[in-house]
Amino acid sequence: MEDVVAVEKIAHQIEESNYISRDLSWIKFNYRVLDQAMHTDRSIFDRLKFLAITSSNLDEFCTIRLGSLYNYIDYGKERFDYSGLREEPFRIHLLSETKKFCRDQSDYYVNHLRPLFRSNGFAIVAYRDLSVENTQRVNDYFNKTIFPMLTPMVFDSYHTFPVLMNNRLLLGVVSRNPTENLNQQKVSFVQVPQNLPRYYELWDGEVIQFVPIEEIIRNNIHSLFRNVEIISTNLFRINRNGDFTLEESEDIESNFLEDLRIKLKTRRTGRVVRMEVEENPDPWMMRLLRIQWDLDEHNIFYTPKESSIDFSGLLQIINHKEFKAKRAQLPEPIKPLNFPEQGDRDLFEVLKERDILLHHPYNSMEPVLELVEKAADDPHVLSIKITIYRVAKESRITSALLKAAENGKHVSVLFEVKARFDEENNLREAQRLQKAGCFVIYGISSLKTHTKLLLIVRKEEEDKVYRYVHLSSGNYNESTSRLYVDIGLLTTKEVYANDVSEFFNVITGHSQPSTYRNLITSPRDMRIQLCNLVKREAENARNGIPAAVIIKLNSLQDKEFIDELYEASRAGVKIKLVVRGMCCLRPGRKGLSENIEVISVVGEYLEHSRIYYFHNADNPKVYIGSADAMVRSFDRRIESLFLLDEEILKRQAINNLRFNLKDNVNAYIMQEDGTYIKKQDGLPPFNIHKEFYHVTKEIVMEAKLL
Known part of the structure; x- marks a missing residue:
């Protein structure tokens, strides 16, 4: 009952906050990437590509963002998330949401993607399902290639706990020597070689069989442990804390970070923050690892045996030369609008x-x-x-x-x-x-x-x-x-x-210019200049002058900038945001952000451009550059945005924003609670990842946003 009350309290606190957690918003982004794998109009190989991306995304998230959270927890520093949660309640909630994502990811793979493999010319085959002839071939591969590379690392009273590598497949082998005390179990660790293909390939008629390398090792494990009883062989993988920079730990003061760096020099690797393990692992081994790595059940992610640990290994299949013709082919680029003679002139x-x-x-x-x-x-x-x-x-x-x-x-x-x-x-x-x-x-x-x-x-x-x-x-x-x-x-x-x-x-060098004409730079003055541009729109709106802010970027997280957008919304400014990834602003909240709409465009291409548009009393100011609206971009990075001053170029950028707002194929609409729904406006399909190949000067010159 206490757990239910705690969960409800956390949910209420998150809902009440005017800001959305950066990390929880990121998980919603990875769901949008996972949704790309659910598009049945794509080939199985392109769908698996997006599944693999979600897996590598999650590794980076755990290594950096979850690692950043543990910098506070492990060193006793206070931290409040944007939702207002302290570090420990937030850790539990974040890991719970991450687990839910992994379950959804795995379920979709098992129930919707894997059944399509054979009809597309390949199969991931279990060792036990191989023919006698292919079993022999696989065993020969093990003996000649894999076996010489393996090093079992035992942990007992005579051997220290080995350093197990980050993001590597690992086998934990629990064994017992028959001549010793029956209760004297030992665990040894075997790292799956990273410089070998994830799958061993076999041709079986028209189908390529892919045999996971970890299964080959597991079924030949007796070669490494002779004359001992093997009690269990357990597949697992770990993510370690890799965030030792102020870049991600945006609210750690710099003197503490330097202290942290000094402490970390004495550690060979970062602390384990997540452990993926096949379901029903050996309980004795798991107790040992929990103690060794200071883990609890929140950190441990159980993977069904019919699924897979680390979907990024599927890239071997996705990029296989035999399937090249079945993957989506990139269109040929078009010539720039104001450079039609590309290739013909100096x-x-x-x-x-x-x-x-x-x-x-x-x-x-x-x-x-x-x-x-x-x-x-x-x-x-x-x-x-x-x-x-x-x-x-x-x-x-x-x-x-x-x-x-x-x-x-x-x-x-x-x-x-x-x-x-x-x-x-x-x-x-x-x-x-x-x-x-x-x-x-x-x-x-x-x-x-x-x-x-x-x-x-x-x-x-x-x-x-x-x-x-x-x-x-x-x-x-x-x-x-x-x-x-x-x-x-x-x-x-x-x-x-x-x-x-x-x-x-x-x-x-050591120059400090007094001003730039067309550049806005950080860490010098980007935040204040962008905030001033928003303030000007708010002032125009209060004076009855048409006002709008339209921004396309990767991430929106800086509180000062978000507060300025909230204030402009209350003043009546129409604000439209195209935010691909995490967005800490809460749109559509009564009395706060009723005039703010947020969409996310996620599709075939990775949206990476940043465009800032300010209506400026019908004389638009349009900036383009490298900077997102994040604490790190404004305070801890050298960034620049540049003003477009030529009409045709400005129109191109405005049309870029117009197309993004018009997209109804790759677009997701952000709700007040931080969730996203697919955009469905009842209009004919408009896919910017196709439409931009057909842009003309006439289309660009008629582009308007208000």
């Missing part, structure tokens, strides 16, 4: 005439790549400056920068080596550039450089110097530019060139 010359707005993946990233590659070889180019957050594994950008340095040009690169999960690749690429003679900065102290800027200085006829500038919401990564929706500007206008030159002086 880009340096075109940019002297006009600006170019690029909308990826509908427009190729080729003009940006071409600009950097031409600059690397062009004898007139004097210098190249660029900020890099993520690059492709075989990056054309870094190859061009290397060539530029070899050709004697000055190359400055701010390489953000703290870009999460890309640290190793970024560090390697940065060191290559530095060895080639580039001036490389490895990030700036505690700030993460997230802005995307490029500046090329070219000396031309009669000693005239042109500065070619690229500003963008997306990374300089040609691989993800085919999958992520981003927006960027190529220009030679002095107003942008001066701002970007000043900004590079700030981040590479």
